[in-house]
Amino acid sequence: xxxxxxxxxxxxxxxxxxxxxxxxxxxxxxxxxxxxxxxxxxxxxxxxxxxxxxxxxxxxxxxxxxxxxxxxxxxxxxxxxxxxxxxxxxxxxxxxxxxxxxxxxxxxxxxxxxxxxxxxxxxxxxxxxxxxxxxxxxxxxxxxxxxxxxxxxxxxxxxxxxxxxxxxxxxxxxxxxxxxxxxxxxxxxxxxxxxxxxxxxxxxxxxxxxxxxxxxxxxxxxxxxxxxxxxxxxxxxxxxxxxxxxxxxxxxxxxxxxxxxxxxxxxxxxxxxxxxxxxxxxxxxxxxxxxxxxxxx
Amino acid sequence: xxxxxxxxxxxxxxxxxxxxxxxxxxxxxxxxxxxxxxxxxxxxxxxxxxxxxxxxxxxxxxxxxxxxxxxxxxxxxxxxxxxxxxxxxxxxxxxxxxxxxxxxxxxxxxxxxxxxxxxxxxxxxxxxxxxxxxxxxxxxxxxxxxxxxxxxxxxxxxxxxxxxxxxxxxxxxxxxxxxxxxxxxxxxxxxxxxxxxxxxxxxxxxxxxxxxxxxxxxxxxxxxxxxxxxxxxxxxxxxxxxxxxxxxxxxxxx
Numbered sequence: 001x002x003x004x005x006x007x008x009x010x011x012x013x014x015x016x017x018x019x020x021x022x023x024x025x026x027x028x029x030x031x032x033x034x035x036x037x038x039x040x041x042x043x044x045x046x047x048x049x050x051x052x053x054x055x056x057x058x059x060x061x062x063x064x065x066x067x068x069x070x071x072x073x074x075x076x077x078x079x080x081x082x083x084x085x086x087x088x089x090x091x092x093x094x095x096x097x098x099x100x101x102x103x104x105x106x107x108x109x110x111x112x113x114x115x116x117x118x119x120x121x122x123x124x125x126x127x128x129x130x131x132x133x134x135x136x137x138x139x140x141x142x143x144x145x146x147x148x149x150x151x152x153x154x155x156x157x158x159x160x161x162x163x164x165x166x167x168x169x170x171x172x173x174x175x176x177x178x179x180x181x182x183x184x185x186x187x188x189x190x191x192x193x194x195x196x197x198x199x200x201x202x203x204x205x206x207x208x209x210x211x212x213x214x215x216x217x218x219x220x221x222x223x224x225x226x227x228x229x230x231x232x233x234x235x236x237x238x239x240x241x242x243x244x245x246x247x248x249x250x251x252x253x254x255x256x257x258x259x260x261x262x263x264x265x266x267x268x269x270x271x272x273x274x275x276x277x278x279x280x281x282x283x284x285x286x287x288x289x290x291x292x293x294x295x296x297x
Numbered sequence: 298x299x300x301x302x303x304x305x306x307x308x309x310x311x312x313x314x315x316x317x318x319x320x321x322x323x324x325x326x327x328x329x330x331x332x333x334x335x336x337x338x339x340x341x342x343x344x345x346x347x348x349x350x351x352x353x354x355x356x357x358x359x360x361x362x363x364x365x366x367x368x369x370x371x372x373x374x375x376x377x378x379x380x381x382x383x384x385x386x387x388x389x390x391x392x393x394x395x396x397x398x399x400x401x402x403x404x405x406x407x408x409x410x411x412x413x414x415x416x417x418x419x420x421x422x423x424x425x426x427x428x429x430x431x432x433x434x435x436x437x438x439x440x441x442x443x444x445x446x447x448x449x450x451x452x453x454x455x456x457x458x459x460x461x462x463x464x465x466x467x468x469x470x471x472x473x474x475x476x477x478x479x480x481x482x483x484x485x486x487x488x489x490x491x492x493x494x495x496x497x498x499x500x501x502x503x504x505x506x507x508x509x510x511x512x513x514x515x516x517x518x519x520x521x522x523x524x525x526x527x528x529x530x531x532x533x534x535x536x537x538x539x540x541x542x543x544x545x546x547x548x549x550x551x
Contacts, residue, residue, distance in 0.1 A: 168370050175345050175364045176384035176435065186386060190374035267374050267415040 055237040063241035072226070073245060079222035080249070082139060083211040087146020088204055095151035096158045096196065103162020112155070119152040124210050125217075132218045142222065145214040150203045157199030161192050194268055197261045204257055208250045223249075298322060298471060300439070304353035306339060313339055314350070315496040321488075323438075323469040326462070328482045330475075331492030331533045337475045338367075340497070341441045344473060357439055360387075363432035365445040369424035371416040371431075377403055378412045380427050384435035402430040406460060422453040429457060433464060440465065440472040447477065458485055462509050479530070483520045484512055491529045501529035 039057050046056035067073045102109035127148050131141035165188070173183050215224025223242055230238035299320050306314040313336040321327040329337050342348040346359035363384065371380045381399040390398075403412045406426040416424055425445060432440060442461065446454040462485060465472045476482050482489050483505065491501035503524065507516060524530050 168366070168368070169372065171347055171364075172366070172370050172372070172383070174347060175359075175362065176431070177360055177387035178383070179387070182386050186372065186375075186383065190372070194374065265374070267417065 052234050052236050055240065059237040060240040060244065063235070063237040064244060067238070067241055067245070076221065076223045076226045076242075077245065077249065079139070079219075080208070080211055080215065080224070083142035083146060083215065083219070083222060084204070084207040086139075086143040087211065088150055088207040090143065090147035091150035091154050091203065091207075092200065094147070095154035099155040099158025100162055100192075102155070103159045109159060113159075116152045116155050119148065120156070124149045124213065128214050128218055131214070137218055137220055139219070139221075142211055142214045142219045146207050146210045149210045150207050153203055153206070154196075154199060157196060157203075158192075161195030161199075164195060165191055194265050197257075197265060201254065201257045201261060205250060205254055208246070208253065212246060299356055300344060300471075300473070301340075302354040302356065304340075304343065304350045304355070306336070306343065306348075306353075307351045308339075312496040314343075315498045317353075317492075317497060317499055319344075319473070319490070321471045321473060323471050324466055325487040326465055326472040326474055326485050328474050328476055328486030328489040329492065330477070330479075330482060330489060330530065331497060332494045333477075335492050335494050335533075336497040337492065338443055340492075341443050341473065341475060344439065344441055361435075361438040362441065363435050363437035363439075364441045365428055365432045365443065367443045367445065367447070369416070369421075369428040371424055371427055373416050376413045376415055377408055377419070377427050380416070381430045381434050383431055388435070399430075399434060402434055403427075405433070406430045407456065422449050425449060425453075426457065429460065436468065437470060440470045442472060442474040444475050444477060446481065454481075461485070466509065477534075479524055480517055480521050483517045483524070485509075491533055493529070494532070501527065 042054075042057050046054050051059065098108075098112060102112050124145055127145045128141065131144045135141040135144060169187055169191075173187050178186055211222065212224040212227070215222035216228050217224075219225055223246055227239055227242045230236075230242060299318070301317060301319040304314050304317045304319075305312065317340065319327070319340075329340065331337055339348065341364065343350050343355055344357055345362055345364045346355070346357065349355075372383065375383070378396055378399040381402050382395040385395040385398065400409075400412055403409055406429055408423060408426050408430070411419060411423055416427070419427070425448070429445065440461075446457055449457065458481065461472065461474075464470065474482075474486060476485075487505050487509075489501075489503040489505070490499055491503070492498065493500045505512070505520075
């Protein structure tokens with residue numbers, strides 16, 4: 001549309017100003033530097049201990065290469081992905097659906113909140129024990145444990161999302177005659193997405209960790225099961241290799257979802273400070289408690 | 298054009314509006330003034346169809362009504378033009394046409410450079426401009442303004458006041474303006490209605506004898522000081538009887 005007023009106005013304002021290269025590179029360089037220092041420290045300390053306690057980084061790299069070479073990694077990653085994503089999807093569908101309903105129906109919210117609090121307070125390991133009794137050893141108990149751990153968190157997020165819909169916006173929607181589908185598209189959908197996506201990012205991060213934990217204890221496949229086997233064989237280098245794989249997997253899923261979030265919510269650019277805060281929170285135990293988001297201004 | 302006929306409104310057992318009628322002509326701005334919390338916003342909400350009166354008739358077509366809220370109330374996920382185009386959504390206008398109209402209006406209210414920014418990137422004054430443009434976009438027959446200029450700096454306020462006056466005259470819109478600012482009232486309105494404290498009753502009516510083009514500062518200040526001595530108007534600022542000796546300068550058209 002070459003002649004429309006849309007292209008006449010300056011779109012440049014929407015693009016953040018370019019920062020000097022040095023400033024964009026420096027944080028990345030510092031991160032790399034600290035990683036290198038950590039590896040050097042590890043390398044320095046490792047010879048003092050037997051391999052079973054602390055293998056040197058090179059051994060871990062070799063173990064990692066072997067896992068890739070023998071193709072042992074793929075079925076394990078596949079199984080863990082199935083457990084984490086399966087449980088997560090179940091949590092989103094059931095927890096999210098109930099949460100949205102509870103958000104519009106106060107009676108349902110009053111009925112479900114105590115259950116949700118009880119579920120949030122139950123450690124995942126307790127569910128795992130129950131799941132072993134109910135489902136035996138297999139995919140089901142992993143998926144169930146993930147779903148029952150992440151579900152209440154998604155539920156709370158969904159209730160919160162409905163509750164934070166500004167009633168003033170509803171008045172705007174009414175004055176400007178937005179009904180039915182239009183109102184959903186212009187008001188509910190963007191608002192719910194902006195509230196739910198951050199909860200889902202945190203929930204998926206938790207899903208990976210719970211899935212691997214349950215595999216270590218009660219599932220014969222997946223990364224957790226491989227960890228357990230490697231531990232039983234006293235192959236600490238391989239244990240560490242699996243941990244590296246886990247980290248890579250969690251980081252990849254986190255980055256992917258966050259990029260989707262930025263694309264879907266362009267008006268909500270996360271500030272660098274918020275990003276750091278969220279990263280440190282994501283690794284803390286506080287994952288298991290309901291996520292409270294800062295109010296929209 | 299009759300907008301409200303003998304409206305009574307109760308909130309619980311408290312009477313808020315007591316027999317209020319409102320008439321306004323196209324191309325004119327009617328001002329509403331009264332003590333804080335007397336029910337001015339309720340009155341606008343009734344006109345906008347956001348609330349229904351306990352008794353009485355509201356004779357307004359809500360689909361041809363626009364409301365400039367006191368706070369901007371922009372949707373944070375929409376850019377300036379998308380927010381302006383919000384009301385066109387329901388009118389079945391093609392998306393491209395909507396955006397073109399919104400862009401034109403963004404220029405009208407002085408936001409050409411901010412057309413593609415999100416509300417969080419705009420200053421308070423700019424957000425209020427979007428609020429105004431969003432109301433203009435639907436080309437309303439009735440334009441409701443709830444103290445839209447009260448939080449703006451003087452320059453922006455003047456600009457937006459001029460915009461509203463020009464728009465109302467050009468499009469022969471009927472406008473109802475709630476205000477706390479007497480000089481704003483004298484500058485903008487053709488008729489000023491003063492409401493009493495709760496329950497709100499119409500206690501004073503003042504007609505601006507000058508047409509919008511000839512309300513020069515001298516006229517505004519002169520009228521302003523005369524109006525301030527009227528007890529009903531003074532009461533709407535919470536002052537009981539500011540200048541008891543000057544009762545005789547009261548305009549007669551009560």
